[in-house]
Amino acid sequence: MTENRRLPDYFIKDLKDGIYHPIIQRVRLDKDLDMEFRGTYLNIYYQGHSILNLNKNGSIAIDKKFLRGVEEKVPSSFKTSEDVNAYLESLPNIKDNVTYCPNEAGIRSSKSRELEFEQLLIRANNLESRNNSEYIILDRQYVVNQGVDRWDLVALRWPIEKRGRPYQEGFLSIIEVKYAQNPDIQNIKTQVERYASYLETHLPEICEDMKSILVQKLDLGLLAKTEGQMKRLRELPIKPDIAETEVIIYLIDYNQNSDLKKRAEKAGKPAFQGKVHVALGGLALWQSNLSKFGDTT
Structure with missing residues (x-):
């Protein structure tokens, strides 16, 4: 439970x-x-x-x-x-x-920086209305497996392309934040598979609880949304569809010259009925991340 x-x-x-x-x-x-x-x-x-x-x-x-x-x-x-x-x-x-x-x-350790970036992700997706993000962070440090695991962020995914339809659906996303050269990156397959096992067993009750939290945060004005968006979000179901549920590994300020991500990829895709994605973000710059202005390749 x-x-x-x-x-x-x-x-x-x-x-x-x-x-x-x-x-x-x-x-x-x-x-x-x-x-x-x-x-x-x-x-x-x-x-x-x-x-x-x-x-x-x-x-x-x-x-x-x-x-x-x-x-x-x-x-x-x-x-x-x-x-x-x-x-x-x-x-x-x-x-x-x-x-x-x-x-x-x-106190300003790498783990502390991960926590700080988790909160920055909450701000960017929940409180900056001009971003019009497809994600709303509903919880952080979500404890599962009797304390064995702690999900960094639990989010509602609200796809933009479906927002104009008469019937809309939202889906659950778990976001795991890794800062800089966190060595845990190379073991991400095992970590995601533990998360997957819990999600596949408890998805309906997690979605129900997150829907309640969504409504409570709307009631308290803790989400920067328009009146129209708030009305639609109140009516939006968070569908417990495991195939549409995703785990995002968010690598913050990850140096792509490192072999950590390559080692993780060699282990293969985690066994999960849902989606697994990798996102790269942060503020640090490397030449390999740059492209010429106007270059479409």
């Missing part, structure tokens, strides 16, 4: 127009923040790191290293509007502690 990630209705109400509404307002205004649902609690992320764990009973948890300098100002639970405001007033300091943590030398 999978764990439902949707929040209880009363929790959503407190976020929408109750005591936690100022938190939602802040997340809407700050595209560097990301809110994800965990069933009985929610997380707010900055640069991929959790800067708030808010339980449905109002208790909160924040890593001590991110509270440096504001330990006495942030309450241990949100029982009043003043408690919520105290957290929001301390938020700039908390964010600064994420960016600069002198006593945690490893």
Whole structure:
């Protein structure tokens, strides 16, 4: 059985127009923040790191290293509007502690960069309306197989070519992010096959839960979509069709001069009834990635 990630209705109400509404307002205004649902609690992320764990009973948890300098100002639970405001007033300091943590030398490790790029992918696909992306990220760090695996991103694929049709469908996509020369790239076949095994067994309930999360995020204004798009998304089924379900290996700043990807390809296509794709992205530049302007070859 999978764990439902949707929040209880009363929790959503407190976020929408109750005591936690100022938190939602802040997340809407700050595209560097990301809110994800965990069933009985929610997380707010900055640069991929959790800067708030808010339980449905109002208790909160924040890593001590991110509270440096504001330990006495942030309450241990949100029982009043003043408690919520105290957290929001301390938020700039908390964010600064994420960016600069002198006593945690490893915080800017490659794994940390992967987490940061995961959040950038969420921003680019969920919060930048001009992109009109075909993907909406619905969850991150999705735990499966009793904690053995953790999917980086779970997304709705909403194909553009089908959006004008009277009946539209969405499909599930799992996105695995690998930053730079992550040696795990060469073992991707085994990793994808574990994901595939879980998807082939639990796809209907995962799609149902992701549909609930989609509606809740629309209700809270956490997706930058037009009124027309939001209406269509509310009616859009996420179809549990394993043949249309995909796993995307997203290689960020991957140096194509490396042999890691070649080793992975030698292992062959993962055994999966769905689709497996590789995407290349990031900001680092290599000559091999360039083409002449106007060159169509």
